[in-house]
Amino acid sequence: MAGWSVHEGRAVALPRRDVDTDQIIPARFMSASRADGYGQYLFADLREGDDGFPLDRHRGASVLIAGANFGCGSSREAAVYALVDAGIRAVIAPSFADIFAGNAVNNGLLPAALPDAEALMDELGANAAEARIDLETATLTIAGQSHEFRLPDVWRHKLTNGWDDIDLTRAHLDEIAAFRDARHANAPWVWAEQDDEQATAG
């Protein structure tokens, strides 16, 4: 995955709080293969019958400004795939659900926590505006105004370097092996096999 440090694109507002993962991508689309692209499923049910849906009104927008607790609900990474495959590079909201935010960063999508996001969302209304995001300074510039968002160092590093966690972790295989041996000695029951095929319910 390629890293990035500055993004310029059009921002639109999705004036909703608690945008959950079932709205971002309804479950019925999740058996699709990623190779076919998930962008077409983004907000499928919210968009249907809504001619004024922000991402349809402003095609090509790449920054989404939304209400608090964006991405709450399931751990489905497909929600992030749908956003990324639809061309979204950053979501700006006052807060994010923990699992969603982690999934986003793992796919190069910035979850930018900005306390004023809802005010920004209201100002933008149904319009689009040019936005610039700088990860190094953690700033969003929109309509001539700069806003500093919260960006933990670990996320900044991952987004800018495009790091893959498996590669990072595999540099520590010796430590993992030593930990495993100690775990096996101290808590052997972790590896315990069932002693028979008996079945118990309860």
Next chain:
Amino acid sequence: MSRTLLDKLWDAHEVRRDPDGTSLLWVDRHLVHEGSHHAFAKLAERGLDVAEPGLTFGVADHYAPTRRRDRIEDPAIAKMLERLETNTSRHGIRLFGLNDPRQGIVHVLGPEQGLTLPGLSINCGDSHTSTHGAFGALAFGIGATEVAHVLATQTVRAQKPKSMRILVKGALGAGVSAKDIALHWIAELGTSGATGHAVEYAGDAIEALSMEGRMTLCNLSIEGGARFGMVAPDDTTLAYVKGRPFAPKGAAWDRAVAAWRALPSDPDATFDKEVTIDAARIAPTVTWGTTPEQAAPITGTVPDPDALPGGKAEAARSALDYMGLTAGQPLQDVAIDQVFLGSCTNARIEDLRAAATILRGRRARVPGVVSPGSMLVRAAAEAEGLDRVFTEAGLEWVGAGCSMCVGMNGDIVAPGKRCASSTNRNFRGRQGKGARTHLMSPVMVAAAAVTGRLTDARELMEAKA
């Protein structure tokens, strides 16, 4: 220094910590399901093997048909199940597949088989993995990239969450259950009330809960934003675990118990956030909106959005529009079209027994589906005659799986239809496009089935007494 249960579990699994604060945690149990196919594909792209197939377990649940398993008509569903079989067999992972008599929802099956034990770290690509915290385990849901990471390294990268304790003091009233504790605290604190935190539930009302009740409560932690929910292990925990197929036996059991006894938070441990709830104040609770925080006591009314603060007003207006409800309407006047009793939240044997106490000798006025959490729960229920209680009431008794909680297997609620449901999410379209979901406990689902409207189950319990 005194430590919390979270501290002890975290320390026991931390392989290393990076300067930026990221911990690399060892994973004792990795549970995979049909949805894990993205992660297996990532592994294949890199030509990597599964690091610890013996600590990895596969379960067919999200797409599991609840009827006619011998002939799956939807090719997309058949493909999802086949991919799970292929991926687990290729990597030597034990699979509780569709035709295994132990098959069930991963968060029901794990504890039932003794795969879930106190003191373990448990990960699964499912947000309701918090369920397993009920045993005093470090259990949290992860995304597909993280699932691939666990498969490849048997570790997960995570930032240690802040600690939060929810103390529930006193005794729950009759007809009030763990589901109501959860809906109550989420309504009070909001769906992001515990974001960034690991919740430990404590207090005499929690100690009095069965393991099934504790699992329901920990399961719903994520609906309040907490990726982790946990309860310290005690005698109730040990009694549940002992003798389970994968639980330690003999001398290993004694050694494990000694370790588990040291897990509870130290008496003087402090938490980053603490909330106290009076159990006696919790009523049977139902949701009226499209997030789990939009909930109220069944004795109440649909709230007036104008009376709600700030951003909650617009969210409530939008939710009432979707739900087809009017502000001020008594909740007990809301007519329903169907019921669903199932899911990783409330489909264990105790849940079925509770619902049956209401339904025994009564008829349901609306159609409904009862999907036990596992095929072993199903067998146990049938041995007690619970299946006949449900079918004689007019409800359909089907197989185990995630079923109508998420609708991936084709069990859905039709557009515009209103379902009283023992599940975990009332999101728009969760149970099917346009479906209207009201979350509630198993006894409340049973009561709604009997009257055809949202109902205070306590009234039906009294009528029987």
